[in-house]
Amino acid sequence: MRLSGRGIVTGLVTIFSLASVYILNTGNATRLILSLLTFAGIYGLSAIGLNVHFGWTGLLNFGHAAFMGMGAYVTLLLVPHAAGREGEITTSGLHIFPAAVIGVIAASLLGLLLGLPALRLRGDYLAIVTIAAAEIFRLLVRDLEGLTGGVYGIISYSDSLQKYRPKLLDSLLKDIDASLNQVWVGVLAWFSIVIVLLILRRLNNSPWGRALRAVREDEDAVRALGKNAVWLKLQSFMLGAGIGGLSGIFLAFNYGSLQVTTFVPLLTFYIWAIMILGGVGSLSGPVYGAVVFWVIISETDKIAGLIFENANGQQLAGVRFALVGLLIMLLMIYRPSGLLGKKEELLLNVK
Amino acid sequence: MLDQLGNGLMLGVIIAVSSVGLSLLYGVTKIVNFAHGELVALGAISTLFFSSPETSRLLYLDRFSPLGLDFGISIFFAILLCGFIGGILELLLFRPLRKAEVGNIAVLVVTIGLSILIRHLYLLFTTGKVQKFPLDLQRRETYLFIDLTPRNMKILLAGLCVMFVIGCFLTFTKLGKAMRAVRDSTDLASISGINSDKIILSTWVLSSMLAGLAGIFQGMINDIRWNMGFLILLLIFAGTVLGGIGTSFGAMAGGLLIGVFVQTSVALPFMEGHTEAKNAVALGIMIIILLVRPQGIFGRKERIS
Numbered sequence: 001m002r003l004s005g006r007g008i009v010t011g012l013v014t015i016f017s018l019a020s021v022y023i024l025n026t027g028n029a030t031r032l033i034l035s036l037l038t039f040a041g042i043y044g045l046s047a048i049g050l051n052v053h054f055g056w057t058g059l060l061n062f063g064h065a066a067f068m069g070m071g072a073y074v075t076l077l078l079v080p081h082a083a084g085r086e087g088e089i090t091t092s093g094l095h096i097f098p099a100a101v102i103g104v105i106a107a108s109l110l111g112l113l114l115g116l117p118a119l120r121l122r123g124d125y126l127a128i129v130t131i132a133a134a135e136i137f138r139l140l141v142r143d144l145e146g147l148t149g150g151v152y153g154i155i156s157y158s159d160s161l162q163k164y165r166p167k168l169l170d171s172l173l174k175d176i177d178a179s180l181n182q183v184w185v186g187v188l189a190w191f192s193i194v195i196v197l198l199i200l201r202r203l204n205n206s207p208w209g210r211a212l213r214a215v216r217e218d219e220d221a222v223r224a225l226g227k228n229a230v231w232l233k234l235q236s237f238m239l240g241a242g243i244g245g246l247s248g249i250f251l252a253f254n255y256g257s258l259q260v261t262t263f264v265p266l267l268t269f270y271i272w273a274i275m276i277l278g279g280v281g282s283l284s285g286p287v288y289g290a291v292v293f294w295v296i297i298s299e300t301d302k303i304a305g306l307i308f309e310n311a312n313g314q315q316l317a318g319v320r321f322a323l324v325g326l327l328i329m330l331l332m333i334y335r336p337s338g339l340l341g342k343k344e345e346l347l348l349n350v351k
Numbered sequence: 352m353l354d355q356l357g358n359g360l361m362l363g364v365i366i367a368v369s370s371v372g373l374s375l376l377y378g379v380t381k382i383v384n385f386a387h388g389e390l391v392a393l394g395a396i397s398t399l400f401f402s403s404p405e406t407s408r409l410l411y412l413d414r415f416s417p418l419g420l421d422f423g424i425s426i427f428f429a430i431l432l433c434g435f436i437g438g439i440l441e442l443l444l445f446r447p448l449r450k451a452e453v454g455n456i457a458v459l460v461v462t463i464g465l466s467i468l469i470r471h472l473y474l475l476f477t478t479g480k481v482q483k484f485p486l487d488l489q490r491r492e493t494y495l496f497i498d499l500t501p502r503n504m505k506i507l508l509a510g511l512c513v514m515f516v517i518g519c520f521l522t523f524t525k526l527g528k529a530m531r532a533v534r535d536s537t538d539l540a541s542i543s544g545i546n547s548d549k550i551i552l553s554t555w556v557l558s559s560m561l562a563g564l565a566g567i568f569q570g571m572i573n574d575i576r577w578n579m580g581f582l583i584l585l586l587i588f589a590g591t592v593l594g595g596i597g598t599s600f601g602a603m604a605g606g607l608l609i610g611v612f613v614q615t616s617v618a619l620p621f622m623e624g625h626t627e628a629k630n631a632v633a634l635g636i637m638i639i640i641l642l643v644r645p646q647g648i649f650g651r652k653e654r655i656s
Contacts, residue, residue, distance in 0.1 A: 060456060060459075062463075117638075117642045118638075118642075120642075121641060121645065123455075123456055124383045124455065124456070124459055125592075125641060125645065127383065127459060128383070128588050128592065128637075128641075129637075129638055129641055131585065132585055132588070132589070132634040132637055132638060133634075133638065135585055135630070135631070135634055136631045136634050136635060136638075139628045139630060139631040140628065140631060142628075143628040143631075265581075266467070269463060269467055272460070272463075276460070307475075314474060314479045315474075315475060317471075317474070318471045318472075318474040318475040318479075319471075319475065320471075321467055321470075321471040321474075322467070322468050322471035322472055322475065324464075324467055325463075325464045325465065325466070325467030325468030325469075325470075325471065326464065326468050327464070328460065328461075328463065328464030328467065329461050329464035329465055329468065330464075332457050332460045332461045332464060333448065333453070333461060336457055
């Protein structure tokens, strides 16, 4: 791997932010950092998927939460679980691995379903359609209580993943104050990131990847060369949606119980902030973006403590999200290429 | 179905008044303003702040107590405040971005960040509870065949009047004509001696004032929440798109139609017991319209793909 100056700076920023968490939180730092890295892994994976849409192909997807939700719901409903008001228990179910594969495929198919009509639309219209589609998905999931558990959510599914937790992990973390379940999900998420990045790097350098970037730069030129631009965009949409679905599965297993409120539009905006922070169009950028983002998020509670005495949950959330909004604005205005992005690959100036 | 018509018209008038602002702003600046919903909320929240008795505890910060003004005066000041904030946003944020030739997509993302920021500032300053204006309860009466409370009837008429006035303003006044000229072509308008910066500033102010008014209506008819802006934003988009994005009269009609659709859809047979999902109907209509007739019912055909 070639090391550019920018890459070194990004690595240093990431390490520095992790170190600052370690210094600022004496006592429970290890637990905090492990939790933070798990979230960063999951959100980073999701942002990699979003980057395939926006960074590679220039598709303005604001419905990423729906893809994550689709992956999570399909997988959880296939494995043994309990759902709904009465906590109705389903003991029979698939093995976690085929269930997750079906979940990812379902997320891709949702991408196909949404992409087929929507990709004909211009950028800003696509943004409105995708955010509306994600809301429709969320409203339907909430409403179809018989199928999805509705507002009561899904519980008791963690075992299907946790029973494969290696003994090695248990003995390694024996003396450390950390949630074993969470660490196992985090390990799997980071492992998936590595696999996905290897696949994407391969794809990026293939003729397919070059054609995709060409679609982003000039769709008409791609058409003139006899490539099917719409089909290329659809493939990219499905690929990114599938990656999003995979991250949604990890998110569900990280929480241990699934609520439909997890997949509100704000989740999509979190992922956007991570992608922009890491660098639009850069392959591994979202990973660094996710770590730095979660460090910022985990330290905002201290800022809330400065403003309010004994801040309650609502005030903490308020400060946290207000800062996310501010971060998105400032990045977009002053540093749209993020930590690792290439300015020349930025599609934001298209009219 | 008919008993929902009144509710539908009320929701429709809220959406229509705010859609006109969004649509006008899009036409003149080509910005899809995701923060429009927060201006709607600003109208309601500031009216609540101005009109609530001084002793009531609305805010986390004890230093600020509500003003306890007369309700009518509060509405007036709230609308002025919305216009002022809209102008500030244009002068301090969007004009510099435009001068720096930042692309539309980047500006769209900026408006999303802005909306998240403002919405959570509301959450920080208000107590996050559902609030209501200090208004008395009224009984529903039947006007023609629509069941409404007298106050809601007045709101409906006021909303229709405002839309009529806006229509006249755009059609007959010099400023309104200039706005439409800039919407059609900024360059041509500049050549004709129209100061497009000034026009865009007026559009921001007007659009924000309309949004604020819609928020006050929403607060009077239903209630006031810190996140009411985002809850209604997607419906505003639906109304705007249905009528044809960039058209003012289309947005009015589209907004009214979406409101009526949303409320009457509750009476559809397959919606029984699924009233929570009624907003999905409006969003579904919007997506179908975008696919079948992307220029909307009243829009002119142009390339949108």
